[in-house]
């Protein structure tokens with residue numbers, strides 16, 4: 001018997017609830033009038049050119065950035081910094097060469113780095129850390145200093161840190177950057193499992209939707225102070241992107257991949273144009 | 277003065293057995309400072325604050341010189357000077373770039389003030405020189421008490437802050453997301469750093485505090501990245517430098533600081549050498565794997 005969602009007795013409460021949210025820095029709006037619910041187990045991809053506000057969106061959900069208007073709730077409460085229910089993989093920033101930590105120590109900090117004092121239950125912690133390292137395929141370099149690890153190796157440790165607390169909301173800022181193809185699949189699969197097996201909501205910022213296309217439920221596309229929300233089929237269309245960018249853009253599908261042609265200049269450059 | 281005379285000034289072990297009991301206070305103070313310096317040095321390295329330590333030391337010197345001038349407790353004077361300086365830095369210079377320029381401005385000001393106070397002071401000139409380059413072979417019981425209390429405060433505070441401070445220092449983005457109050461931690465750390473600088477000045481003087489607050493930690497970080505081992509080594513290196521320095525200084529008639537700085541420098545050299553050997557071995561192993 002098919003279950004009718006609309007009449008289900010208890011629709012699960014959304015993990016994220018944005019209501020009429022707006023944010024602007026100075027005169028420049030990043031988004032305005034944004035209404036968005038993210039359900040448990042949902043995988044939301046956030047796309048957009050450099051400087052369109054993707055990282056800022058994540059910071060808003062972490063409670064590190066106030067909205068200019070509207071409201072944001074995470075797990076039923078106003079977004080607040082330091083929630084145990086939120087895991088994050090930050091936009092990449094390499095560690096200093098001389099950092100006196102090994103891979104395993106970094107992951108351990110992800111688990112209990114917020115606690116006062118020094119670590120007491122070392123054995124239990126060691127087991128948990130080994131488990132997490134195994135999960136992201138980092139066991140081989142568990143005892144190497146983080147400073148000498150490659151960008152992709154560090155990125156996998158980030159993933160392990162983020163999953164450590166079995167988060168309800170997983171915020172990932174370009175987590176596939178500098179990963180090879182194999183590890184792109186491994187890490188995005190891992191993040192997806194957190195959504196489908198553990199019921200976490202995932203917000204996944206990326207410039208490249210294809211590696212995660214099979215997992216994405218909805219897309220939030222930010223550009224030039226405007227946005228569009230919908231399934232990949234709804235958003236990744238010529239008309240929608242042309243309207244967002246204000247210039248003609250062609251979107252093709254080939255072999256289950258989405259190919260976007262005709263992105264305006266400003267998008268291809270790594271640095272956004274400052275000011276107006 | 278020929279070589280043998282210099283030698284006997286630097287190292288002479290006559291009467292050693294009689295002197296030793298007289299300086300047990302200094303040795304205890306030295307061991308405490310080693311503990312403090314070795315521990316806080318790790319964070320000074322992690323947070324890239326070597327320059328800040330130097331700046332705080334000069335303001336601490338000014339405080340001590342003022343205390344000397346008005347005839348109060350010198351340790352107290354240097355404590356006040358350095359805690360004030362570190363609070364200013366902690367509250368004003370959150371970003372490393374700002375911080376460095378603020379330090380650059382504060383440092384000569386502090387040193388100048390100190391020199392002014394010393395010029396006005398009419399007591400023994402040995403006291404004056406001591407503030408800059410180290411003194412206090414014979415720590416009296418009152419000073420030892422003050423040193424001990426401050427050391428305990430520093431050590432307890434560091435242990436309490438250990439994990440979040442490490443987290444916020446090496447991985448600020450994730451730490452912030454985890455709700456670690458980086459701003460408040462940073463101010464707390466600066467106060468603790470101020471205390472440590474003031475303590476170290478009592479032994480090696482304000483010009484040489486880096487030998488106690490940086491060199492041991494820098495040496496330890498060279499040879500290991502296991503955090504527990506790093507701290508243990510750093511503390512061991514710092515203690516060896518201070519206590520060893522005091523013991524050697526007893527033998528000659530020179531101040532403690534050259535001995536302390538030399539020992540800690542030698543330890544650093546050895547650690548660099550070990551790190552270099554390790555790198556080479558690792559490299560040649562890699563080459564062997566590639567060749568195979």
Ligand SMILES: Nc1ncnc2c1ncn2[C@@H]1O[C@H](COP(=O)(O)OP(=O)(O)OP(=O)(O)O)[C@@H](O)[C@H]1O
Pocket residue numbers: 025030048049050051052053054055056057091272
């Ligand atoms: N605290 C702030 N004050 C002023 N402007 C800010 C602040 N934070 C972000 N911005 C601006 O908001 C815009 C969006 O920044 P954000 O980091 O969210 O971009 P992004 O979409 O993540 O870009 P990228 O793809 O390059 O990572 C940028 O132009 C940035 O300069």
Ligand SMILES: [Mg+2]
Pocket residue numbers: 054055056091173
């Ligand atoms: Mg970004």
